[in-house]
Amino acid sequence: GGSLHGKSALVLGGSRGIGAAIVRRLAAEGAAVTFTYAxxxxxxxxxxxxTGATAAMTDSADRDAVIARVRESGPLDVLVVNAGVGAFGDPLEQDPDEVDRLVRINVTAPYHAAVEAARRMPEGGRIIVIGSVNGDRIPFPGLSAYAMSKSALQGMARGLARDFGPRGITVNVVQPGPIDTDMNPADGPMKDVMHAVMALKRHGRPEDVAGMVNWLAGPEAGFVTGAxxxxxxxFGA
Ligand code: NDP
Incomplete structure (x- = not known):
C-alpha cells in the first residue's frame, strides 16, 4: 500500500459494489477519499x-449537484466516475424517461464531472471512468440504452485525453465484464447466458476492477491515456 499517499480522490458512486471496492483500495493506498451515494x-x-473516507450524498442524475460536489471537493488528483445504472429490456417497451435518466447518470454526469475536475486538477491528475465491455460488444438483445451510454464514454475519454493531455492529466475508461454486485449477481438469472460467451466462465470480483483503477490512478500509469x-x-474476446 501507499502508492497514493498524499493524493486527493473523489469517487462518484461509492456506496456499493465496484465503487465501494474502489473506495477501499484508494483509501488503503493512502489517498484522502470522498465518495458519493444516492x-x-x-x-x-x-x-x-x-475506511476513513468521507461520504457525501449527491444524485448523479442531477448535473448541477454533481458539478457542485466536484467543486466542493477541492483540487483533485484523482476523479473516478463509477456511478452507473442499467435499463435493460425491449427498447419498444422501455419508459423513455428511464432511458433519459440513464443517460444523465451514465453520460451527462461523467462528462461534466470530468470537465469540472480538470479545471483545478494538477499535473499528474487522473480521470478514470467506469464504462463496460458493452461499450464494445453487445451479444444479447435488451442492452441498447446501456450500451449507448457506455460507448459514449469512449469518445469522451478520447477527446478529453487530447484536451487535457497538455496539462499532464490522463483520461481513461475501465471496461468491466460481468462483476458480482447487486447490479449483476454471480448467481443471477443471466449468469449462464453471460458465462457462455466468456473465456473465463465466471463473474469477476469488484476488487479485480478496483485493482485496475488503482493502477491507472498510480505512478506507473502516467503514459496511459485516451484508452x-x-x-x-x-466476454469481448
Ligand atoms: P451497483 O448497482 O451494485 O452499485 C451502483 C453504485 O452506483 C452504488 O454505489 C450506487 O449508489 C451508485 N449510484 C447509482 N446511481 C447513482 C446516482 N444516481 N447517484 C449517485 N450514485 C449512484 O453497480 P455495480 O457496482 O455493478 O456497477 C458500478 C459501475 O460499473 C456502473 O457504472 C456499471 O455500469 C459498471 N459495470 C458493472 C458491471 C457489472 O457486471 N457489475 C459490468 C460492467 C460495468 P446508491 O446505492 O447510494 O444509489
Whole structure:
C-alpha cells in the first residue's frame, strides 16, 4: 500500500459494489477519499467508518449537484466516475424517461464531472471512468440504452485525453465484464447466458476492477491515456 499517499480522490458512486471496492483500495493506498451515494445512506456511512473516507450524498442524475460536489471537493488528483445504472429490456417497451435518466447518470454526469475536475486538477491528475465491455460488444438483445451510454464514454475519454493531455492529466475508461454486485449477481438469472460467451466462465470480483483503477490512478500509469481498459474474463474476446 501507499502508492497514493498524499493524493486527493473523489469517487462518484461509492456506496456499493465496484465503487465501494474502489473506495477501499484508494483509501488503503493512502489517498484522502470522498465518495458519493444516492440511495444507500447506511452502506455509505458504514463504508466511511470502515475506511476513513468521507461520504457525501449527491444524485448523479442531477448535473448541477454533481458539478457542485466536484467543486466542493477541492483540487483533485484523482476523479473516478463509477456511478452507473442499467435499463435493460425491449427498447419498444422501455419508459423513455428511464432511458433519459440513464443517460444523465451514465453520460451527462461523467462528462461534466470530468470537465469540472480538470479545471483545478494538477499535473499528474487522473480521470478514470467506469464504462463496460458493452461499450464494445453487445451479444444479447435488451442492452441498447446501456450500451449507448457506455460507448459514449469512449469518445469522451478520447477527446478529453487530447484536451487535457497538455496539462499532464490522463483520461481513461475501465471496461468491466460481468462483476458480482447487486447490479449483476454471480448467481443471477443471466449468469449462464453471460458465462457462455466468456473465456473465463465466471463473474469477476469488484476488487479485480478496483485493482485496475488503482493502477491507472498510480505512478506507473502516467503514459496511459485516451484508452479503454477491458477487464471482462474474455466476454469481448
Ligand atoms: P451497483 O448497482 O451494485 O452499485 C451502483 C453504485 O452506483 C452504488 O454505489 C450506487 O449508489 C451508485 N449510484 C447509482 N446511481 C447513482 C446516482 N444516481 N447517484 C449517485 N450514485 C449512484 O453497480 P455495480 O457496482 O455493478 O456497477 C458500478 C459501475 O460499473 C456502473 O457504472 C456499471 O455500469 C459498471 N459495470 C458493472 C458491471 C457489472 O457486471 N457489475 C459490468 C460492467 C460495468 P446508491 O446505492 O447510494 O444509489
Amino acid at each position: 440511495g444507500s445512506r447506511d452502506a455509505a456511512e458504514r463504508l466511511a467508518a470502515e 479503454m481498459h477491458t477487464i471482462d474474463g474474455g
